[in-house]
Amino acid sequence: MAGRAAGAQRRGVEANLFELNRHAGSAADVVVVGGGSCGSVLAARLAQDPARSVTLIEAGASYLEKWDWPSSIRDAYRMPADPGSRWVQTFATELSPGRSAALVRGRVVGGSGAINGCYFVRALPSDFAELSRIAGSPLWSYDSVLPYFRASESDRDFDGPVHGGGGPMPVQRTRPADLTRVSSEFRAVAIERGFADVADLNDSTGDGVGLVPLNVDDGVRVNAAMAYLRRRPSNLTVLAGAAAHRVVFDRGTVIGVEIAAGVATRVLPAQTVVLAAGAIGSAELLLRSGVGPADDIRRAGIPVVCDRPGVGASFADHPETAVPYRYTATGAPQLDAVAVQVALHHGALEIRAYTHPLSHLIPGAGAEPYLGVALMRPESRGRMWLDERGGLRIEHRYLTEGSDRSGLRDGMRLAADLLDGLKERGVIEEHRAVGDDGFVAAHLGTAQHLTGTCSMGPASDPNAVVDERCWVHGVSGLGIADLSIVPVPLSRGPHATAIMLAERAAVLFATPIRG
Numbered sequence: 001m002a003g004r005a006a007g008a009q010r011r012g013v014e015a016n017l018f019e020l021n022r023h024a025g026s027a028a029d030v031v032v033v034g035g036g037s038c039g040s041v042l043a044a045r046l047a048q049d050p051a052r053s054v055t056l057i058e059a060g061a062s063y064l065e066k067w068d069w070p071s072s073i074r075d076a077y078r079m080p081a082d083p084g085s086r087w088v089q090t091f092a093t094e095l096s097p098g099r100s101a102a103l104v105r106g107r108v109v110g111g112s113g114a115i116n117g118c119y120f121v122r123a124l125p126s127d128f129a130e131l132s133r134i135a136g137s138p139l140w141s142y143d144s145v146l147p148y149f150r151a152s153e154s155d156r157d158f159d160g161p162v163h164g165g166g167g168p169m170p171v172q173r174t175r176p177a178d179l180t181r182v183s184s185e186f187r188a189v190a191i192e193r194g195f196a197d198v199a200d201l202n203d204s205t206g207d208g209v210g211l212v213p214l215n216v217d218d219g220v221r222v223n224a225a226m227a228y229l230r231r232r233p234s235n236l237t238v239l240a241g242a243a244a245h246r247v248v249f250d251r252g253t254v255i256g257v258e259i260a261a262g263v264a265t266r267v268l269p270a271q272t273v274v275l276a277a278g279a280i281g282s283a284e285l286l287l288r289s290g291v292g293p294a295d296d297i298r299r300a301g302i303p304v305v306c307d308r309p310g311v312g313a314s315f316a317d318h319p320e321t322a323v324p325y326r327y328t329a330t331g332a333p334q335l336d337a338v339a340v341q342v343a344l345h346h347g348a349l350e351i352r353a354y355t356h357p358l359s360h361l362i363p364g365a366g367a368e369p370y371l372g373v374a375l376m377r378p379e380s381r382g383r384m385w386l387d388e389r390g391g392l393r394i395e396h397r398y399l400t401e402g403s404d405r406s407g408l409r410d411g412m413r414l415a416a417d418l419l420d421g422l423k424e425r426g427v428i429e430e431h432r433a434v435g436d437d438g439f440v441a442a443h444l445g446t447a448q449h450l451t452g453t454c455s456m457g458p459a460s461d462p463n464a465v466v467d468e469r470c471w472v473h474g475v476s477g478l479g480i481a482d483l484s485i486v487p488v489p490l491s492r493g494p495h496a497t498a499i500m501l502a503e504r505a506a507v508l509f510a511t512p513i514r515g
Contacts, residue, residue, distance in 0.1 A: 027269035028055040028237070030509075031257050032276055033244045033285065035062065036111015037224040037495060038482040038502040039276030041152070044228035045506035047236035055237045055268065056229075057259060060087065060108035062240030066226060073114050076214070076221040077336040081115045082363045088115060091280055093382075093394040095319070095444055103394070103448055105278055109240065110223030112278065112448075113215070113495055117339035117361070120171055120215040122149060122202045123490040123497045134487045135456045137468035139508070148503035149496070155202075155213075162203045168227035169499060171202070173211035174341040180333040182369070182427055183341040186353035187211075189421030190344045201343070202496070209344040215495070216338065224499060239268075247273055247289040247478060249305050254477030272477050274470075274509065276502065279484040280384070280394070283312045283453035286465070287386050291475065300386040306474040310455055310463035312384035316489035318350075318447035319398045320374040321408055321440050323415045325422075325431035327369060340372075344418075348377040349411045350492070351418065371419065371433075373411035374447050376491045378404045384453055398444060408440045449494050454480050455487035469508045481505035 032043045035058030043056040063069045072080040073087060081104050083090045088104040095101050106112040125142035132141045150164035156172040159165055176184070187209050191197050196208035204210070215222050232238065242261040247254060256269040275282040286292055287300070292311035294304045337355040344351040352372035358365035379401035384394045399405050416433035423429070433439075457464025459473045466485050472478040481502050483494055490497055 027256070027271055029053045029270075030055070030272045030274060031268060031270035032056045032274050033247075033257060034058065034111070034275065034277035034281060034482070035060075035109040035225060035229075035238065035240070036106060036276065036278060036482075037113040037498045038278075038505075039111070040109060040224040040228045041499055041502035042274060042276055042481050042506050042509075043236060043238075045503065046510065047233050049510065050233065050235055053235050053237075055239060055270070057242050057244055057257065057268070058109050058238065058240045059089075059243040060106070060240065062109045062225070062238050064230060064232075066220065066230070069226065073108065073110070073223070074220045076118050076216045076219050076338055077361075079115055079117055079339065079362045082365065084364065085115070091392065091394060093396055093446075095396045095446055096398045096441065099441070099444060101446055103280065103446070103450075105280060109225035109229065109238070111225075113498075114221070114223035114225070116221075116495065118214045118216050118221050119340055119493045120169070120213045120496045121343070121492040122500070123492050123494070125205055127488060127491050130488045131456070131486065135468040136458050139468050140456075140504075145500055145504055148500045148507075152496075152499045152503050158200050158203070169215055169224070170217040170222055170227075171213050171215060172217075173213055174338070176211070179341050180335065180337050180355045181331060182327075182333060182422070183337070183353050183355055185422055185425050185427045186344075186418065187342045189418055189425070192421065193417065195344060195346070201492075204345075207346050209342060212338075212340050212343050213496070214338055219336075224502075244277070244285060245288065247275075247285060247291075249289070249475065252305065252475050254475065270477075272479070272509075274479040274481055274505075275484075276480070276482045278482050279315065279450035279453045280392075282480050282482055282484045283384055284386075284392050286311050286454065286472075288390075291472065291478075293385070296385050299388050300390045302386070302390070306472075308465050308472075308474060310457075310461075310465045312453050313463060314381040314455070315384060315450050315452045316378060316381060317396055317398075317451070318374045318376055318449045318489065319378060319380075319396075319404065319408065320372050320445050320447045321411065322366075322370040322443045322445060323373060323412065323419065323431060323433045324368040324370045324443075325419055325428045328426055328429050331422075331427035346414060348375055348407055348491075349414065350374045350376050351411070351415060371415050372447075373408065373415050375404055375407045375411065377489055378407075380404050381452075396446065398446075399441070405437055405440065409435045409437065412436075412439065447493070449490070451483045451486040451489060451494065454484040456485045457487060470505045479505070479509055481509070
């Protein structure tokens with residue numbers, strides 16, 4: 001099977017290099033940059049109009065049939081997301097002063113959704129109310145986006161007015177009988193402590209513990225490319241192994257994308273370009289293309305095309321603190337499982353009962369089992385920019401706001417209480433949850449859920465980068481459709497919302513296609 005996958009990859013690269021040469025002299029109607037969760041959806045939906053030519057650019061490899069994909073990407077019970085993985089691109093960040101971390105992003109069609117933990121929980125209606133308020137438009141209210149959530153999914157457990165049954169992404173939850181012991185007992189302890197037992201986390205507006213919706217089918221992690229790009233129409237070209245360097249403009253109007261495939265570098269002409277390279281990649285491409293804070297761009301030696309101070313200026317991400325514990329002899333998991341089967345929500349907190357030590361899930365990760373305590377609505381904001389040598393710099397600036405520190409302290413106390421319950425039930429022997437700032441700082445990590453590097457908002461807002469229809473302010477023919485445009489931290493993990501966002505954006509871009 002591994003040889004078959006490798007052969008499919010070689011054939012795909014050769015075909016795509018041929019396509020790159022064949023299309024070099026003609027302009028596609030739309031070029032989508034980035035074949036990840038959003039780009040795969042967007043390209044597939046835009047190409048449903050047979051009169052529109054669509055080219056999807058992806059720096060990593062491309063696969064077609066489900067079983068052509070490498071086993072490490074298919075396996076829903078492992079995450080090939082370590083910094084040494086061939087399927088990731090790694091970025092350095094400073095989470096807080098003196099605490100650095102590696103950010104990993106998928107470098108393959110399907111993007112980060114091809115390497116993640118299969119968590120597929122929707123953002124809350126309150127998130128979309130806030131997004132609509134900032135955007136100044138009802139286009140992003142919960143009522144407006146619900147049809148696109150439904151169109152994206154095929155929920156195996158629930159139907160009714162909030163769920164879809166015929167969409168490309170399979171969604172299901174682990175059956176209670178198949179939960180690992182730590183997941184089952186964590187859920188029981190949470191209910192014992194008075195938290196609601198939430199039947200469906202994708203139809204929830206508040207607190208409670210529930211089974212995590214998963215984009216899994218028969219043990220296979222189904223990423224967006226696997227779901228949306230399997231049957232490609234003749235008007236959709238996928239250029240894998242092609243890295244985008246910058247968007248090319250002529251007097252403020254898009255004319256193409258400069259890309260490299262192997263040693264060849266050329267401009268791929270385009271009538272319209274849509275960035276879907278993720279919250280890091282799309283912001284970096286804008287900066288390298290001369291769109292962003294003018295002073296920073298000039299210092300990096302790049303000609304300014306459009307001064308948009310909001311590019312990279314104020315992003316959000318979910319800080320996560322690990323609370324280690326030790327299993328009893330009978331508490332250790334004995335079966336394969338996705339990373340998180342059960343999650344508890346309490347206000348701005350999400351407590352994740354990881355099924356295994358990360359070393360079982362991610363090669364080279366920590367060997368201790370732990371609860372993850374994540375702050376889902378942090379007030380602290382990070383910054384991303386190009387330095388004087390043109391290098392990308394990222395600072396998360398976690399815990400700069402006192403409310404975030406107090407929120408995580410509250411999370412530590414809640415985690416300690418839940419772990420005490422697991423100890424009473426004989427699942428764990430001990431834990432090290434301490435509700436003070438020192439413990440939080442020492443165990444601080446990131447959920448890697450960046451949003452807001454290219455935020456949505458009206459043109460009058462200097463921090464806004466795109467309008468409510470996802471077109472970039474101040475230039476013509478350039479859009480963005482990924483989590484970079486979401487101006488608020490989402491109250492749940494972002495994957496399901498990213499897929500929906502691309503579904504919604506495809507309709508907004510389609511008429512008219514050029515901003």
